Every structure is written in structure tokens, then in C-alpha cells.
Amino acid sequence: MKLKTLIVSILILAGLSGAAYLARRPAPPPSGDARINQPMVDRATIEKATKVRLSDAGKTVELTRQPDGTWRVPTYYDMPADFSKLSGFVGNLTDAKIQRLVTANAERIARLEFKDTKIELLDSTGQVQLLVTLGKNAETGGGRFVRFGAEAKAYLANLSAWLDPEAKNWANAELSNVKPDDIAKIEIPFAEGGPITVSRAKKDDAWTADQTPAGQKVKADKIASLLSSVGTIRFSDTNALDDANVTVAKANLRDFKLTTFDNKTVSVSLGRKPEEKKLKAPTASADGKTGPASLGSLADLAKKEEKKDDAKPGEEKKDDKPLAPEFETIPAGPVFAFISHSDAAAPINALMQKRAFQIAEYTFTGLPQKADELFEAAPPPPAPVPAPVLAPTTPAPAPKK
DSSP states (O other), X not given: OOXXXXXXXXXXXXXXXXXXXXXXXXXXXXXXXXXXXXXXXXXXXXXXXXXXXXXXXXXXXXXXXXXXXXXXXXXXXXXXXXXXXXXXXXXXXXXXBEEEEEEOOHHHHHTTOOOSOEEEEEOTTSOEEEEEEEEEEOSSSOOEEEEETTOSOEEEEOOOOOOOOOGGGGBOOEEEEOOGGGEEEEEEOOTTTOOEEEEOSSTTSOOEETTOOTTEEEOHHHHHHHXXXXXXXXXXXXXXXXXXXXXXXXXXXXXXXXEETTSOEEEEEEEOOOOEEEEOOOXXXXXXXXXXXXXXXXXXXXXXXXXXXXOOTTOOOGGXXXXXXXXXEEOOOOEXXXXXXXXXXXXXXXXXXXXXXXXXXXXXXXXXXXXXXXXXXXXXXXXXXXXXOOOOOOOOOOOOO
């Protein structure tokens, strides 16, 4: 066979083999699940939502968006929501991606512990736009198992968000946030000597007081600490306005008044039920009697007196010692903050009509208790500069004639 004929035969065979492969090659695998590598919650769904509902461990919290774009917590006295917490939670949802389809088998899905831990996004008509049920955390590789709506599928998402079902924790705890640089004057109450007013003309000026003792000046760092305490207040819990602790706190207030450079005033009143010492009830006698009956009959008292008389000189007479009264200490109540703003439209004024707000104890106990805590020794005035001593001048010689 000639070489040319051999080459042609090889080329023809190669072409036939290629055609046979193309005709017999397997069909491409069907495309994967559309959710894979996509955000667990897309931004468009978030933007349409006017209500977020979170459920876990039998508790449910709802947050609703208002027409002005703010959010509230209707399940906690319709208080303003903590926007930073909400935005952080939403960020976790949009950052999380579906990593893979775990199973569509009902028995396997049942083992992934999908219970009542849910995230729901609703639109303005109340229709659920998204329902995600969370299962247990993956044992290896991290992530959490999720289901969408009633779908018979379970996915794994790299979700790290924690569902907080406590409604109070979603309320904005900030009651006041007056910046120290904005304060021109503060009135500070004291039990002895009345209030002291500390003021300044400009933010960079030194503080002065209306009752500065001789040889002293206002302690700047003490005023800065005070402004931080009463100007920025966050609540830790709330009570009903008619709660007994609230009533007693209102009767034991310290009233601070902050005035800003633009002539607005913020009144901050802090108080609590004071610590109380009460006389303990009489101890019962061996036979269970209390009060005068515990002393016994007249005959018993007479016997006690005879024992006293028979005591030898120098012998201790225990019965002669008077019984010291015993007291029990009832701790002070929680600290409450009552705040008002000179601007009638300020949100804090309406908020104070809803609940009474507890604050951290250290905010109250760290305040100055006596007026002398506000002052420190002023530096002595500079010593006078002595006048320069001039050397005597020699008169000029008379001109020669």
C-alpha cells in the first residue's frame, strides 16, 4: 500500500470515530439548583418588607417599618427599634449564601431539627414574602441548615445570625444623647446647700460656677464625667408608670437641668427607693410565744429577779444586760430616669408617657454627692514682675568755651 493511500485511510477513520463519539456522547447533566451560590435573602425582598417577624423557642418578636422609614417594636410597647441592631441582622441575611442542596428526602429533613425557629418578611398588605425556617448547625464545616417556605428541600447556608426573640432587646435603649460640646450650662442638685449652676460662654471656655469657694476653681474632669452620665442615658428595663418602685423613686429625685448653646433645655431626674433599715420582729420564745407573752408569767419574772439577787459579787449577771435591738436592711430599689425636653415635639416626651425606665445603678451612684466634689484648688496668681532698676545716668559735660 502506498504511503499516500495509508494517510488518507487514517484520516477517514479518525473522522468516523469522531462522528461516532459525538453521536453517542451522554447528554449534559441537568443544571444545578437555582439557589446554590445565591444570597439566602436578596436585597430586593428586604427593601419591600415592611414587617420582620422572628420566632424561636416559643417566642415571637415583630418589627414594623413606619411611613417615615423608621422602625418600631409593636410587641414591646411600640417603642422605636434599635436600627443598628436591625441593620446588622439584615446584613447577615444578605451576606449569607446557599452553599449546597443537602437533601430532598423527608426522613433526612426530619433529622435536621427544623422546628419553630423562623424568619418572616411581610409586605405592606401583610402577605409573607419570605419564610425561612432554620434547622440545627452543621456539625462539620460550619453553616446552618435552612428551608424555604413549604419546600421539601433542605439547604446549607453560611448563616451566622442569631435570632433574638426577646422584644425588649430590639427596642432602642437610648433615652438621651446630649453631646457635651453642646452644653452651655448645667444645674446640679445637692441635698445640702441647694443646687449649683456651672456654665461657660463657649465650648472651649473654662467652666465657672455661681458658688465657687474662695481659692478654688471648677474641676473640669468632674464636669465632663457628669455630662457623660446625665447626657447619655440608656435604659436596662421598664416598669409600668404606676409601679410602686416608680412612685417611691419620684419622691426621691435628683433633678439635673442641661441647657444647650441654642437655648434648649433637657431635664434629667434620677431617683430610687432609698435603702431602709427596719426593726426586726421579736424572736419567739421556746414555747412559740412572741411579744410580751415571751417574757413569761409574773411568777417567772419573780424567779429571774431572785437569781439576780443571789448572784455573788463580781459574778456576771447576764440578765442585767439590755437587749440590743436588731435591724434588717431592705436594699434600695432600682434607679429610674425621668427625662423631658423643652421642645414639645421631641420623641422623648412621648416615650416617657409609655413606661418608666430603669437605668444602671452605677450611673446614679457615681454622681457627685457633695458640692465640694466639683471644685479643686486654683493655681496661685503669678508673682508680680519687679520693675527694672535703672542705672544712674552721668550728666553730660558742659561744653567748653
